[in-house]
Amino acid sequence: MRLVPKEIESLWTLFTGPVVWAAHFLVCYVGGAVYCARREWLGFGFEWVRIGVGAATAVALALIVAAAWLSWRQWGFGTEDPPHDAATAHDRRSFQGFATLLLSGLSFVAVVYTALPVLMIAECNP
Amino acid sequence: MSAGAPHEDDEAGAARRRAQEERLRRVWDNPKGWRYWTAVNNTEVGLWYTAMAFAFMLFAGVLALMMRVQLAVPDNDFLSADLFNQAFTLHGTVMMFLFAVPVFEAVAITILPQMLGARDLPFPRLSAFGFWCFVIGGVFVCGSIFFGAAPDTGWFMYPPLSTDHEYAGIGADIWLLGLSFIEVASIAAAVELIVGVLKCRPPGMRINLTPLYGWYVLVVAGMILFAFPPLIAGDILFELERMFDWPFFDPARGGDPILWQHLFWIFGHPEVYIIFLPAIALLAMIVPTFAQRPIIGYSWIVLAAVGTGFLSFGLWVHHMFTTGLPSISLGFFSAASEAVAIPTGVQIFVFLATLLAGRVVSSVPMLFAGGALAIFVIGGLTGVMVALAPFDWQAHDTYFVVAHLHYTLIGGMLFPTFAGLYYFYPMIGGRMLSERLGRIGFWLMFVGFNVAFFPMHLSGLRGMPRRVFTYPEELGLTVLNMVSTVGAFVFAAGVLVIVWAVVRPKGGEPYARRNPWNAGTLEWLIEMPGENWGVRSVPIIESRYPLWEQENLMRDVDAGLYYLPDAEEGRRETLVTSVLDGKPIQCLRVPGPAYVTIVAAAALGSVFIFMTYKWWLAALAGGIVATAAILYWLWTGTAEIPEKPEKDIGRGVSLPLYVSGPRSVGWWAMFITMVGDGTALASLLFGYFFYWTVHPDFTDAAAGPGTAWPSAAVALTAAAWAAMLAARALNRRGRAGTMRLALLAAMALAVLGAAAGLAGPWTHGMQPTTHTYPAIVWTLVIWIAVHGAVGVVMQAYCVARSLAGRLTREHDIDLENVVLYWHFMLVSAVLTFATVGFFPLAT
Numbered sequence: 001m002r003l004v005p006k007e008i009e010s011l012w013t014l015f016t017g018p019v020v021w022a023a024h025f026l027v028c029y030v031g032g033a034v035y036c037a038r039r040e041w042l043g044f045g046f047e048w049v050r051i052g053v054g055a056a057t058a059v060a061l062a063l064i065v066a067a068a069w070l071s072w073r074q075w076g077f078g079t080e081d082p083p084h085d086a087a088t089a090h091d092r093r094s095f096q097g098f099a100t101l102l103l104s105g106l107s108f109v110a111v112v113y114t115a116l117p118v119l120m121i122a123e124c125n126p
Numbered sequence: 127m128s129a130g131a132p133h134e135d136d137e138a139g140a141a142r143r144r145a146q147e148e149r150l151r152r153v154w155d156n157p158k159g160w161r162y163w164t165a166v167n168n169t170e171v172g173l174w175y176t177a178m179a180f181a182f183m184l185f186a187g188v189l190a191l192m193m194r195v196q197l198a199v200p201d202n203d204f205l206s207a208d209l210f211n212q213a214f215t216l217h218g219t220v221m222m223f224l225f226a227v228p229v230f231e232a233v234a235i236t237i238l239p240q241m242l243g244a245r246d247l248p249f250p251r252l253s254a255f256g257f258w259c260f261v262i263g264g265v266f267v268c269g270s271i272f273f274g275a276a277p278d279t280g281w282f283m284y285p286p287l288s289t290d291h292e293y294a295g296i297g298a299d300i301w302l303l304g305l306s307f308i309e310v311a312s313i314a315a316a317v318e319l320i321v322g323v324l325k326c327r328p329p330g331m332r333i334n335l336t337p338l339y340g341w342y343v344l345v346v347a348g349m350i351l352f353a354f355p356p357l358i359a360g361d362i363l364f365e366l367e368r369m370f371d372w373p374f375f376d377p378a379r380g381g382d383p384i385l386w387q388h389l390f391w392i393f394g395h396p397e398v399y400i401i402f403l404p405a406i407a408l409l410a411m412i413v414p415t416f417a418q419r420p421i422i423g424y425s426w427i428v429l430a431a432v433g434t435g436f437l438s439f440g441l442w443v444h445h446m447f448t449t450g451l452p453s454i455s456l457g458f459f460s461a462a463s464e465a466v467a468i469p470t471g472v473q474i475f476v477f478l479a480t481l482l483a484g485r486v487v488s489s490v491p492m493l494f495a496g497g498a499l500a501i502f503v504i505g506g507l508t509g510v511m512v513a514l515a516p517f518d519w520q521a522h523d524t525y526f527v528v529a530h531l532h533y534t535l536i537g538g539m540l541f542p543t544f545a546g547l548y549y550f551y552p553m554i555g556g557r558m559l560s561e562r563l564g565r566i567g568f569w570l571m572f573v574g575f576n577v578a579f580f581p582m583h584l585s586g587l588r589g590m591p592r593r594v595f596t597y598p599e600e601l602g603l604t605v606l607n608m609v610s611t612v613g614a615f616v617f618a619a620g621v622l623v624i625v626w627a628v629v630r631p632k633g634g635e636p637y638a639r640r641n642p643w644n645a646g647t648l649e650w651l652i653e654m655p656g657e658n659w660g661v662r663s664v665p666i667i668e669s670r671y672p673l674w675e676q677e678n679l680m681r682d683v684d685a686g687l688y689y690l691p692d693a694e695e696g697r698r699e700t701l702v703t704s705v706l707d708g709k710p711i712q713c714l715r716v717p718g719p720a721y722v723t724i725v726a727a728a729a730l731g732s733v734f735i736f737m738t739y740k741w742w743l744a745a746l747a748g749g750i751v752a753t754a755a756i757l758y759w760l761w762t763g764t765a766e767i768p769e770k771p772e773k774d775i776g777r778g779v780s781l782p783l784y785v786s787g788p789r790s791v792g793w794w795a796m797f798i799t800m801v802g803d804g805t806a807l808a809s810l811l812f813g814y815f816f817y818w819t820v821h822p823d824f825t826d827a828a829a830g831p832g833t834a835w836p837s838a839a840v841a842l843t844a845a846a847w848a849a850m851l852a853a854r855a856l857n858r859r860g861r862a863g864t865m866r867l868a869l870l871a872a873m874a875l876a877v878l879g880a881a882a883g884l885a886g887p888w889t890h891g892m893q894p895t896t897h898t899y900p901a902i903v904w905t906l907v908i909w910i911a912v913h914g915a916v917g918v919v920m921q922a923y924c925v926a927r928s929l930a931g932r933l934t935r936e937h938d939i940d941l942e943n944v945v946l947y948w949h950f951m952l953v954s955a956v957l958t959f960a961t962v963g964f965f966p967l968a969t
Contacts, residue, residue: 018436029458036452037819087668095334102429110465117457124452
């Protein structure tokens with residue numbers, strides 16, 4: 001069994017980073033909102049929201065780094081520079097890899113942004 | 127490159143080419159006389175669509191001027207408070223729903239096929255249907271103000287004001303039903319455009335060579351699929367409350383107005399980007415042309431388009447910062463609102479870099495592009511300000527926000543659209559627009575806009591609230607408001623100059639030369655004036671800027687040396703290619719002019735209009751006509767069995783005329799539609815869980831639907847789904863008789879499944895008017911039952927097609943698509959019944 005998956009020929013891989021961002025964002029927002037709405041019923045403290053967001057962030061960043069590595073590989077580890085505009089399957093793949101890598105970078109930053117509020121906010125209010 | 131084939135300069139060759147052109151011209155010709163309106167060709171529909179959207183914009187602009195006159199001096203009585211309310215509500219509604227979103231669809235339908243070297247988009251009748259829906263719904267909504275019946279509670283229709291029959295009359299129903307109808311057109315356009323970008327590119331145009339406009343269209347159409355359904359779900363809940371008193375937003379009976387705000391803004395914020403991205407996409411085509419060089423950072427634009435598309439879904443709560451949500455929620459949305467500035471900024475830097483590296487040619491489109499960037503940057507910066515919750519608490523609902531949103535929308539959408547209008551006009555009109563009028567219009571618009579809207583930042587910070595019809599002199603806002611009004615009229619004068627440049631008679635002027643801006647992309651292959659067929663032959667593409675980089679491309683295309691140079695069988699045809707590498711996989715025959723699209727749109731429109739007035743029988747009759755029209759349309763215009771399996775498309779390539787399953791465009795259309803449909807169901811389920819969060823006991827100690835009936839509904843729906851799989855397997859083995867039996871069994875099981883679903887709340891005596899809990903449960907099971915009924919119609923359709931010999935072992939498009947529908951049906955039923963049956967036990 002191979003540890004690292006083979007390259008996938010699909011347009012969908014482009015969206016990996018942003019999809020991870022969206023999932024992470026939803027988990028954080030829904031988790032926080034449900035906790036604050038039903039905290040008596042749930043019966044635990046806000047610190048668990050902060051821990052939960054921290055854990056979700058660690059998982060999300062790990063997934064994005066993995067996606068970034070795969071796209072870096074698809075890009076050929078940067079051996080060739082953009083614009084990747086030749087009419088060849090090679091350039092098409094390089095473009096896909098490079099664009100996916102860029103999106104992974106943006107998603108990484110956006111996930112970190114999402115996690116920042118729990119560093120400063122320690123209660124539901126209201 | 128050269129097409130490789132020898133050039134036939136002899137007389138026989140020339141005669142053959144003329145005969146080809148004659149056939150193509152006849153096939154793509156528009157109907158004459160009043161039948162002209164049955165045309166479905168993208169050039170005609172796109173032109174009508176664009177013109178209509180601009181007409182609605184001018185109408186909404188007049189409303190804005192009336193508001194500015196009213197606000198010019200304190201204590202004015204030019205407009206009554208009531209008419210002022212109608213004016214600002216319609217102004218926002220029309221600009222957003224009848225101009226900004228439709229003009230994207232209109233422009234995309236017009237230029238995308240030409241940009242992709244396609245003869246037309248894959249579903250021309252769907253585009254025409256969407257256009258007619260848009261016209262009918264738009265006229266209905268706009269016309270209401272002439273009867274004093276326009277919606278008057280703001281373009282976002284907040285309950286409880288809008289659900290109160292005393293304050294919000296029929297105008298609220300007109301808004302809800304008229305716009306729901308128009309949303310149908312938007313989703314139709316999204317289906318058309320996604321399939322268009324992914325499957326209708328020319329041979330050789332791999333995904334890395336796709337024009338940037340195509341990337342933006344793909345992203346925006348995808349966003350429509352996830353943004354519009356929540357609003358449709360919200361509209362359903364809203365209208366159920368207004369018509370039948372189901373208390374979704376009434377706190378006295380367990381409802382919550384905040385749910386509407388969530389559903390509205392889950393739509394409303396992405397919508398801002400749905401408007402903005404396609405306009406920026408125009409700049410992404412214009413900037414390289416006038417810099418006379420390829421764009422710097424193609425991949426970065428793709429990053430920006432896709433990244434903005436995703437992040438824009440994490441912003442909606444920033445419209446709700448003052449509703450008392452927990453600060454942790456505000457924090458998440460504030461963070462995403464700041465993050466979206468990154469990809470937005472990337473695009474602007476890419477444009478600036480391209481301009482700096484090129485030799486910029488001065489022109490009217492570039493003036494508008496420059497004005498757009500200047501205005502949008504200011505709107506973006508105030509956006510970063512209001513994305514900070516504490517600042518927003520101060521500025522919320524003041525003229526500061528009015529200024530901010532107009533800077534973003536006019537800088538981000540209107541100016542780029544005008545740039546696009548000037549740039550693309552020769553493609554449609556065959557002539558250039560006046561340079562002089564363009565410059566005069568631009569400077570009037572640019573100066574007028576800033577004079578009108580910049581002071582609003584100040585009047586807002588000094589405390590002027592939005593949506594007040596007048597103000598006392600003592601507030602000290604008189605000068606600022608007068609300046610704004612003067613600016614608004616200067617701005618409007620600029621718009622009128624541009625309108626004049628477009629509509630003034632140009633018959634005596636010469637046609638523009640071909641490719642008048644010396645652009646590099648395929649749409650400029652068009653002749654002046656253009657032919658209806660679009661491209662003379664469909665070229666092989668090897669570059670992002672084929673007109674700059676592929677030698678003799680125009681000559682060889684014109685000589686018919688590439689694909690589909692002829693229409694031997696007298697049919698409209700275009701090519702379908704693979705998603706990643708643009709390999710030709712099908713020669714797709716697209717339908718021609720039709721009345722049925724108009725009939726279907728009018729009938730469907732009548733359903734919505736009659737429901738507004740609660741004329742139930744008339745609405746039912748309209749629904750029956752609409753269903754019949756759509757079935758007739760499908761029966762006569764889709765999944766046609768060709769006279770031969772393959773066709774020679776030229777250059778020794780032969781392609782199938784009929785493909786089914788995931789390789790066919792119809793399968794993709796079904797898939798895309800069902801993704802949107804699934805989003806609407808997810809929004810309703812969101813409502814269900816939302817009520818759980820706002821109440822200690824969201825069932826209000828009332829009986830639920832139990833577990834037995836929901837379980838039975840899931841089992842029966844799953845059995846119907848399994849019978850569909852069996853039908854498909856039987857058809858693949860050529861056993862038509864047994865296949866029909868399996869379809870009939872699936873129909874019976876589907877009916878029983880829907881009935882079992884309804885039996886849950888029915889047998890437990892759930893009364894939807896008493897509380898939100900029974901109301902939301904009923905809404906969900908009715909949703910599934912309606913989808914089951916649609917599924918049954920599809921199954922019956924397959925049986926009929928099979929009996930008529932139009933659905934066979936080799937020709938199974940219909941069956942494949944219906945099976946796909948049932949995959950979604952199964953998932954929907956499982957999610958819904960698991961929720962209504964079992965979630966109450968978990969709490």
